Amino acid sequence: MELRLFIVACIMYAFTLITRKISKMEHFKNPIIFGLWHFVFLLLILSCALFIFLFVMGGGAGGLFPFDKFLIGEVIVLGVAIYGFIAMQKADAAKQEKTLKSDLDWSNTVYFAGFVASIVMFFFLQAFKIPSASMRNTLMEGDHLFVNKAAYGLHIPFTDKYIKAKDVKVGDIIVFKFPARDRKQLNCGGQTQYGRDFVKRVVALPGDKVEIKDGHLWVNDEAVPQQPYELYTDKFRVTDIENDDPKLYQKLWQEHKLDSYIGSELKDVFGPVTVPSNNYFVMGDNRDNSCDSRFWGPVPRKNIRGKAWFIHWPIKKIGFIK
Incomplete structure (x- = not known):
């Protein structure tokens, strides 16, 4: 904008x-x-x-x-x-x-x-409208919010560089440019997402090992305790997907192509993968209805627009985002 x-x-x-x-x-x-x-x-x-x-x-x-x-x-x-x-x-x-x-x-x-x-x-500040249900019930479709673009530092114009202020932390809700590498790349059910802004929650940092077992998140071989904001709606789970070539799996995931080979089962069984340097693993709070890093890979630091900061509409929800 x-x-x-x-x-x-x-x-x-x-x-x-x-x-x-x-x-x-x-x-x-x-x-x-x-x-x-x-x-x-x-x-x-x-x-x-x-x-x-x-x-x-x-x-x-x-x-x-x-x-x-x-x-x-x-x-x-x-x-x-x-x-x-x-x-x-x-x-x-x-x-x-x-x-x-x-x-x-x-x-x-x-x-x-x-x-x-x-x-x-x-x-410093950008307006954003929640486009989908992937962050329910933290952020609902149609919520209008402000994004704090200086939360992690100042972006140097017309470059991928930035002046660092704070580190991105697990639990932060960030707005970022979708990490597709070309306009024809298809993700999220065969749709092109190139150039769009997404909003998700950071769940793993660079160097972390990430897995999904029975729909639940594991980081560095430990189950992550379920948080109050997480929403699960599916009654049935895929329990096993063959992963005969871990190196190829990691490569496809980093190239944002994994969902083209495996599909929707990734929401239940995923990984393990290692989050690359200067990248982050993000997920929607509505875990069973979110197209996120499980499907299209890590989010590079340079793609992060800022931190979701303040809801200004609707009136009944006005307040800072946690």
């Missing part, structure tokens, strides 16, 4: 600079040129608003926009822009001057707000 806001801010900043230059050259005295420029302004600012609106309504999870909604929105935007062009053909000089001032004011407001918001969201 922060990159989208930054792009919007850059577009509106460029529009403002060009508008001021053309205005000084007095080209706007021509009604057709002024009308076309107002058309471009409406097209840009309304398209940017639609762009952000669809992203937010889609949950901010990094997925593609619904094409039908985007198309309908753009048709409306185009209609408004055409109306603005026609209206400016009939406007007198005073009306044109007032419209130009309004266009510039809006452009200045949008690019300034966009730059500030993108900086805040890139380094």
Whole structure:
């Protein structure tokens, strides 16, 4: 989202600079040129608003926009822009001057707000909407929350590096970019998750040995005590899956391809695997209905957006996330 806001801010900043230059050259005295420029302004600012609106309504999870909604929105935007062009053909000089001032004011407001918001969201805070039931009952579908992006350190822009502040701990609920390596990679029931943001709980750290036996977590050959937030719904369990080649098993898991070979049984019987350096093993609290590290592998440190921090909607759930 922060990159989208930054792009919007850059577009509106460029529009403002060009508008001021053309205005000084007095080209706007021509009604057709002024009308076309107002058309471009409406097209840009309304398209940017639609762009952000669809992203937010889609949950901010990094997925593609619904094409039908985007198309309908753009048709409306185009209609408004055409109306603005026609209206400016009939406007007198005073009306044109007032419209130009309004266009510039809006452009200045949008690019300034966009730059500030993108900086805040890139380094400190990001809004996120829970897209699925995998974190029930800790986080429910539709919950809106803030992600603390500075919880583990500051990300250096346009790199995979960061200035470390705190270590990721077992029990932390994190938001991260799905670790797929290409757009065509299929996970979670044959779906592409590339570029999406996920939210899960960290259950194992780099170097830990992880297994799932009868649906329950084991770390470093010890059963992890069941926590109050864990939810189990399945009555029947797969009790055994052949693992004749541990090295291949580990390799497929680290390459995020294991679920393509084994499938849904991984929720009951998994591993053992060793979490690689600078990677983490994450699971959903709704253990029987979560597509997580059991299926698609470890989460690299560079993919972590931040720590789930505060629920701000619905009102009855407002509070810090534990």
